[in-house]
Amino acid sequence: MNILITGINGYLGSSLAKSLHENYNIIGLEYSLHNLNRINDYNFNVYSVENGIPDELFVENKIDIIIHTATFYGRQNESVRTLANANLFIPFDLLDKSIKNGCNTFINTDTVLDRFVSAYALTKNHFREWLYFRRCEIKIVNMQLEHFYGPGAPETNFITAMIKRLKQNETSIDLTEGKQLRDFIYIDDVVNAYQTILKSQDLFDNYSEYQVSTKQYISIKKLMMTLKHLTGSTSKLNFGAIPYRENELMHSETDNSALVKLGWRPLNTINEGLQKTI
Numbered sequence: 001m002n003i004l005i006t007g008i009n010g011y012l013g014s015s016l017a018k019s020l021h022e023n024y025n026i027i028g029l030e031y032s033l034h035n036l037n038r039i040n041d042y043n044f045n046v047y048s049v050e051n052g053i054p055d056e057l058f059v060e061n062k063i064d065i066i067i068h069t070a071t072f073y074g075r076q077n078e079s080v081r082t083l084a085n086a087n088l089f090i091p092f093d094l095l096d097k098s099i100k101n102g103c104n105t106f107i108n109t110d111t112v113l114d115r116f117v118s119a120y121a122l123t124k125n126h127f128r129e130w131l132y133f134r135r136c137e138i139k140i141v142n143m144q145l146e147h148f149y150g151p152g153a154p155e156t157n158f159i160t161a162m163i164k165r166l167k168q169n170e171t172s173i174d175l176t177e178g179k180q181l182r183d184f185i186y187i188d189d190v191v192n193a194y195q196t197i198l199k200s201q202d203l204f205d206n207y208s209e210y211q212v213s214t215k216q217y218i219s220i221k222k223l224m225m226t227l228k229h230l231t232g233s234t235s236k237l238n239f240g241a242i243p244y245r246e247n248e249l250m251h252s253e254t255d256n257s258a259l260v261k262l263g264w265r266p267l268n269t270i271n272e273g274l275q276k277t278i
Helices: 010-021 080-100 118-131 158-167 188-201 220-233 257-261 270-277
Strands: 002-006 026-029 045-049 065-070 105-111 137-143 147-149 172-175 184-186 207-212 236-239
Touching: 002 010, 010 026, 010 188, 010 270, 026 105, 065 080, 065 158, 080 105, 080 118, 118 137, 137 188, 147 158, 147 172, 147 188, 158 172, 158 270, 172 220, 184 207, 184 270, 188 207, 220 236
Parallel strands: 002 026, 002 065, 026 045, 065 105, 105 137, 137 207, 147 184, 172 236
Antiparallel strands: none
């Protein structure tokens, strides 16, 4: 079975590729081929989307399943146009070509965030609506992920960034009040969720949606205090120094029961995951 992974050099995409390559033929799609550092040790056939979805991708390969992980979060001050292109227009073209070329399943990586929390969330929500609209043309599985983390995550990842600052013993770290309740999920549990989906394909209708979460909520304040303790940092945590962003999600509530019914469950507690990451 041929699986195309978009964003194959990203944190999630590369983790999936490394996990799945023994049982599937993995093909990659990246914006640029100049730096594939996460998958250098693997002989994946990777195509560039810098000039749009290449026609040769489908001419040279019979793609059975697409796992779409590529995304721009806006964490590096990308413009709204850049976010819309990466999170909506490019995947829309990919969806269109996958339908025209007889691809069986499109597995989308989505967010649990409300559409108006950020431009990132808005573009992801727009694409989800297009997926639902075209569900009769291709089987759709929409994976709504909570905040995932783990060893090797980029420095734009909140937990990675905070661990780095704490280990450097910065004098002080400005934060919000930290009352937001969040559900952080370890990277291995996320990968296992996708593996569960791949093994359960025959059970899906035209459109299926799964929320990938642990149901173990922790406040940002408690998370930061735990990270400070685990790293032995001397940094001062300035809670309340930063205002909450507009439309801030104060309590992330998800339902992972549909995924659990397929046999999946998260194996790493937040403390275990943080210790592994540190």
